[in-house]
Amino acid sequence: MARELIWTGFMTLDGVVDSPGGVEEGHPQGGWVLSTPFDEEAFSLKGEELAETSALMFGRRSYEAFAPVWNGSADHAAYQDLPKIVVSSSLDEADLHEGxxxxxxxxxxxxxxxxxAGEGGAIFVHGSAELGxxxxxxxxxxxYHLLLFPVTLGTGKRVLPTSAHERQDLRLRDSAAYANGVVKLVYDVVR
Known part of the structure; x- marks a missing residue:
């Protein structure tokens, strides 16, 4: 049986996933996750995901941003021993973060x-808009595991198609709304 491939990330109401943690990630209005009032319950999806994660997948830019921060971080300790997969045509083995x-x-x-198509559990793609x-x-x-934030940016990277494409139906698996305005949306892709 094939492994599930799940994209997970933060998204603005208008579909932008660019630079949720800060302007240093590239978007001039980055940091929109941090400017939303913190509600621990709104991030419970991340713990739920961990229970079914067998590997983490990243595009090159997300890997380069996450690896130095998540490695050794108490908040991300559970990710330490999970296998990581980086999808990149330019990254070399020497560029991988040690430890x-x-x-x-x-x-x-x-x-x-x-x-x-191989054996194993779910692979979670974190961030990595272009790869997703x-x-x-x-x-x-x-x-798709989305935490939808109550903000609009207008422009920026998007994980969902941005040009003409075949219709793709999604089925809502789970949802919840939180006091800070964040909404959890978990959708299965209908095949």
Missing amino acids: WGETRILRTTEAVAAEK RRLGEAGLIDR
Whole structure:
């Protein structure tokens, strides 16, 4: 049985996933997650995900942003020993962050499809908007875990298709609304 491939991330009401943690991530209005009042319950999805995660997947830019922060972070200690997969055509083995557990590089969407077809549990794609969009367009994403934030940015990276494409239906699996205005939306891709 094929592994599930799940994209998880933070999204603005208008679909932007760009720079949730700060302007240093590239968007001039970055940091919108941190400017939303903190509600621990709104982030409970992250703990729920961990229970079914067998591997983490990142695009190159997200890997380069997350690896130095998450490695050694008490908040991300549970990620330490999970296998990591980086999808990149330019990253070399020498560029991988040391001490963050097993990390492999895949070069193509076809290699991701082969990984997904193998044995094992769910693979979670964290952030990585361009990778998530490419994998979604290739029909490889099985589920979307969204934490929708009550802010609009207008422009920025998006994980869902931004151009003409075949209709893709989604089925709501779970949802919740929190006091800070964040909404959890978990959708299965209908095949």
